[in-house]
Amino acid sequence: xxxxxxxxxxxxxxxxxxxxxxxxxxxxxxxxxxxxxxxxxxxxxxxxxxxxxxxxxxxxxxxxxxxxxxxxxxxxxxxxxxxxxxxxxxxxxxxxxxxxxxxxxxxxxxxxxxxxxxxxxxxxxxxxxxxxxxxxxxxxxxxxxxxxxxxxxxxxxxxxxxxxxxxxxxxxxxxxxxxxxxxxxxxxxxxxxxxxxxxxxxxxxxxxxxxxxxxxxxxxxxxxxxxxxxxxxxxxxxxxxxxxxxxxxxxxxxxxxxxxxxxxxxxxxxxxxxxxxxxxxxxxxxxxxxxxxxxxxxxxxxxxxxxxxxxxxxxxxxxxxxxxxxxxxxxxxxxxxxxxxxxxxxxxxxxxxxxxxxxxxxxxxxxxxxxxxxxxxxxxxxxxxxxxxxxxxxxxxxxxxxxxxxxxxxxxxxxxxxxx
Amino acid sequence: xxxxxxxxxxxxxxxxxxxxxxxxxxxxxxxxxxxxxxxxxxxxxxxxxxxxxxxxxxxxxxxxxxxxxxxxxxxxxxxxxxxxxxxxxxxxxxxxxxxxxxxxxxxxxxxxxxxxxxxxxxxxxxxxxxxxxxxxxxxxxxxxxxxxxxxxxxxxxxxxxxxxxxxxxxxxxxxxxxxxxxxxxxxxxxxxxxxxxxxxxxxxxxxxxxxxxxxxxxxxxxxxxxxxxxxxxxxxxxxxxxxxxxxxxxxxxxxxxxxxxxxxxxxxxxxxxxxxxxxxxxxxxxxxxxxxxxxxxxxxxxxxxxxxxxxxxxxxxxxxxxxxxxxxxxxxxxxxxxxxxxxxxxxxxxxxxxxxxxxxxxxxxxxxxxxxxx
Numbered sequence: 001x002x003x004x005x006x007x008x009x010x011x012x013x014x015x016x017x018x019x020x021x022x023x024x025x026x027x028x029x030x031x032x033x034x035x036x037x038x039x040x041x042x043x044x045x046x047x048x049x050x051x052x053x054x055x056x057x058x059x060x061x062x063x064x065x066x067x068x069x070x071x072x073x074x075x076x077x078x079x080x081x082x083x084x085x086x087x088x089x090x091x092x093x094x095x096x097x098x099x100x101x102x103x104x105x106x107x108x109x110x111x112x113x114x115x116x117x118x119x120x121x122x123x124x125x126x127x128x129x130x131x132x133x134x135x136x137x138x139x140x141x142x143x144x145x146x147x148x149x150x151x152x153x154x155x156x157x158x159x160x161x162x163x164x165x166x167x168x169x170x171x172x173x174x175x176x177x178x179x180x181x182x183x184x185x186x187x188x189x190x191x192x193x194x195x196x197x198x199x200x201x202x203x204x205x206x207x208x209x210x211x212x213x214x215x216x217x218x219x220x221x222x223x224x225x226x227x228x229x230x231x232x233x234x235x236x237x238x239x240x241x242x243x244x245x246x247x248x249x250x251x252x253x254x255x256x257x258x259x260x261x262x263x264x265x266x267x268x269x270x271x272x273x274x275x276x277x278x279x280x281x282x283x284x285x286x287x288x289x290x291x292x293x294x295x296x297x298x299x300x301x302x303x304x305x306x307x308x309x310x311x312x313x314x315x316x317x318x319x320x321x322x323x324x325x326x327x328x329x330x331x332x333x334x335x336x337x338x339x340x341x342x343x344x345x346x347x348x349x350x351x352x353x354x355x356x357x358x359x360x361x362x363x364x365x366x367x368x369x370x371x372x373x374x375x376x377x378x379x380x381x382x383x384x385x386x387x388x389x390x391x392x393x394x395x396x397x398x399x400x401x402x403x404x405x406x407x408x409x410x411x412x413x414x415x416x417x418x419x420x
Numbered sequence: 421x422x423x424x425x426x427x428x429x430x431x432x433x434x435x436x437x438x439x440x441x442x443x444x445x446x447x448x449x450x451x452x453x454x455x456x457x458x459x460x461x462x463x464x465x466x467x468x469x470x471x472x473x474x475x476x477x478x479x480x481x482x483x484x485x486x487x488x489x490x491x492x493x494x495x496x497x498x499x500x501x502x503x504x505x506x507x508x509x510x511x512x513x514x515x516x517x518x519x520x521x522x523x524x525x526x527x528x529x530x531x532x533x534x535x536x537x538x539x540x541x542x543x544x545x546x547x548x549x550x551x552x553x554x555x556x557x558x559x560x561x562x563x564x565x566x567x568x569x570x571x572x573x574x575x576x577x578x579x580x581x582x583x584x585x586x587x588x589x590x591x592x593x594x595x596x597x598x599x600x601x602x603x604x605x606x607x608x609x610x611x612x613x614x615x616x617x618x619x620x621x622x623x624x625x626x627x628x629x630x631x632x633x634x635x636x637x638x639x640x641x642x643x644x645x646x647x648x649x650x651x652x653x654x655x656x657x658x659x660x661x662x663x664x665x666x667x668x669x670x671x672x673x674x675x676x677x678x679x680x681x682x683x684x685x686x687x688x689x690x691x692x693x694x695x696x697x698x699x700x701x702x703x704x705x706x707x708x709x710x711x712x713x714x715x716x717x718x719x720x721x722x723x724x725x726x727x728x729x730x731x732x733x734x735x736x737x738x739x740x741x742x743x744x745x746x747x748x749x750x751x752x753x754x755x756x757x758x759x760x761x762x763x764x765x766x767x768x769x770x771x772x773x774x775x776x777x778x779x780x781x782x783x784x785x786x787x788x789x790x791x792x793x794x
Contacts, residue, residue: 046428077427111428113439118741118751119446121723122701152722174723174753191470192773195750213774214750227492228773230469245749 006363008404009349013367015397016053018064021045025396026376027420028389029090030413031099033138034382038389038398039101040064041085047110049076050085050103052136055387055400062397065141068103072132072146081115081128082107088199088377088420089158091167097139102169103132104154117173121152131155133167133180149180149187159201159209159419168209168221172197177211177221177228191228193219198248201419202261204277216244216265218275218282236271236287241297247271251377253311253319254417255354262311262319262352264291268301270308272321272352288357291323291350305330305345310378310388314403315412319352322365322375322388345373349388349401365399367392372399377420384408447743448726450783455744455752455776458489458497460507460554466774467495467510474769474777475756476523476532478582480547483762485777487769488520488532490756496520496532496565498548499777502762504555508777512562514543522580524589526602531580531589539574540593541567544605568605571596578615583625583641590627590639592619597627597639597646611646613637617663623671623688634658638690654692656682660703666717668709669760675715675729677704683715683729683736697736699727706757710782711764718742718755718768726780742768742778752778 019040027039036055042048049069084107105128120126133149153171167180194214218231234244250266272288291308310322327344347365459466477487485499494517517534580591592615631637638650660679682695707717718724726739742752756771
């Protein structure tokens, strides 16, 4: 039972109007400066670049900082696969105010309708140059440096272990686990995990990095062993029709006390769970159940319809996340056009009490004239307001939710999330 | 970097077809690949990811697959895909080994050639008895390995190959040529040479290996005679050659490739022909010859692609990147060895973390219908 009406959470929509081809916002994070950064990605249009965007609270508008292709000397019209997006790959560096970001692939070369990293791997003119790691100084708004972090592949997700000066990432398409040493500016390929990228990495107290594999098992990199290990168990899934395959981690939010994380999976009826990584040999996982509605199990519903993302802790210490809802019978084969013209799907934000695990629906993310069922990431700014990233009809954008006064606090973004 | 390309014309009617070709045409475009995990699915767990890079394979005459892995540890395994089997049995870990360079199957025994920090060894085991059924009920044991020392203090093994009888294998080390009795594990030094690349055994039982000066050495087991620089390699880029071989079972040609991907054939008289064709990428990796004489192999680094050389058509075809969608959904990127199964299917060992055995069933060429008899 909610104690506040949805009107207590005014939602504002900020469209990427200065990037008309933007079709996805995969990365949205709070920077080390407490401000919100978003990636206006263009993966569906040939020859386009991702643009870095920041919410300006003084003007209540978006500032367009720069297109990434120009900053990393890889122009979008080069004929190569483009630096089209940043995919769960903003990470802060608190000691120096730097926001690291790593690019991802799949945007077609300017003169081709599609790009295949498998088919064009050996094509010197077409192959993606590699994930570019860029260091952006949020104190001066200067790009300090960039480097190719993963040659020929994109970065699916990124994590920063600031104490050790290391960036961890998963590559696409080969699903390799990479370590980048910031001081040495050197990368190292630790090995392959599988075929289906997990969409998130997270860190435990012992500086171990956790993610998942194709079968829905936790994969953990232990720096002391320099080895990837696999959990004996499979993450929560629906045993009536799922095996764990593709139940990879989608979004992971750290609890403010740092003792556990909350996560959703990237599969039909995404599962919500709480993971205590520091307990026992392989941590403890609590299944918090499905996040979306029952569906016709004879039909593989679009992963862009049946989805849960945008996990973030509010200033009130509650977990907020966005789960999709759809009208019965909703089908579509074209994810980019989902929700265009008719609104049969909705993005519903839930609020979960970590003490009782009770959850409630608190508001809907309303995009004018379009459905907004797909939210990739969420973040909280230094004022305690929430922001949600959207993937949908172009140009996409982000939502800002002005949180009720009793549910926000100054510097609510701290301790900051160290992964994308 | 300069801008070089002009925008795409989306009104071009061929754009959609090109889109589909790019997206779907990257993968295996003829035949079928099935990736089989390194376990008895549903009954055992797969070999640990970084211990399962498959680098050595051989097959018994009945088509049972034996092999070894490389990585943090070496596992020896048997793959059973006939009748109501369908399992990979992990026969055990070879303690102290990190690399398995070759596997050899005899009529009753199996040998694996492994390297490790403590030196090289030859591991001997009898063949696995086929279980009653792997759908109904089963039982397995792990029989102990026997080990044979490698001369010269466990000198690193480069490769090994099985003779046509299956009773013996021949192995090269850094400085020696060895003969190994597969059943007993008895090792004899039969020559001195610098092992380079993979070995081949021709249909007459002669052992061949790459020698200095762009030549092959030849060892006649019957006469116990080693001829250095016995066969001159044809013109080609042998300095960068991957030093791989493929041979059709029974009488037939041996195939190898140079550093440019050119494929050459060697007949039983020691005569080379070629280059017959050029593989689509370099380096050429593991390849095998199926029963109808077609050569299938992988080429290219990191994300390798399968090629087919058809000697009847005299041409090479790009088959595409490996992907499995039957039961196991997986991309295949790098492969360490190849062997032909009983019915001409090719079994590739995936030299990658969480390696799988990849069974490739080549496309059957449609026969032209014969006119009906009057």
